[in-house]
Amino acid sequence: GENVEQHPSTLSVQEGDSAVIKCTYSDSASNYFPWYKQELGKRPQLIIDIRSNVGEKKDQRIAVTLNKTAKHFSLHITETQPEDSAVYFCAASIKDKIIFGKGTRLHILP
């Protein structure tokens, strides 16, 4: 089927610690994996994306890894800050559609 599973649904981390969000997808033909951040009351915005010909991509404190064999991909946020508090959505291209996971609410604790 067309499915993207995302875990955990809620994550609380101490400010300065790292956060990891994991996703799995169902279609081995998927080749594009974006991550979106949605702050409270705002629109989702792309924070990083990765294509299937790359295993890892980094942008400052954010990194994404992709394991095509296992159909897993993960978002890593290091040195978390209060402004990282938001809902994060992973997504995968499945049959020309972007299918989203159900989201992870990330809380950064002071």
Place this chain on the structure above:
Amino acid sequence: KAGVTQTPRYLIKTRGQQVTLSCSPISGHRSVSWYQQTPGQGLQFLFEYFSETQRNKGNFPGRFSGRQFSNSRSEMNVSTLELGDSALYLCASSPIQGARTEAFFGQGTRLTVV
């Protein structure tokens, strides 16, 4: 460049009524996708339009329909509204068709069905 614009921002409708939502994409973007966002269900894909043609469709009943005009503006229509249709409806535009690049989201239309 102006972003994606959705109108109206808020709507309250009664069960059984119909509603039309509008989305104006970023200038030059020809793909418009629609999503339903509800707590706990995330963003669920409704459909994608490109060059005035529906290119992809999600698993929603036929009460949900859409169209795209020659200027790439898109409308979404929901007929015979049900309480469960209450949600935030988001549209997103992209320069190309298919799920291959960044999608730029609008602020959404919050629909409440009473």
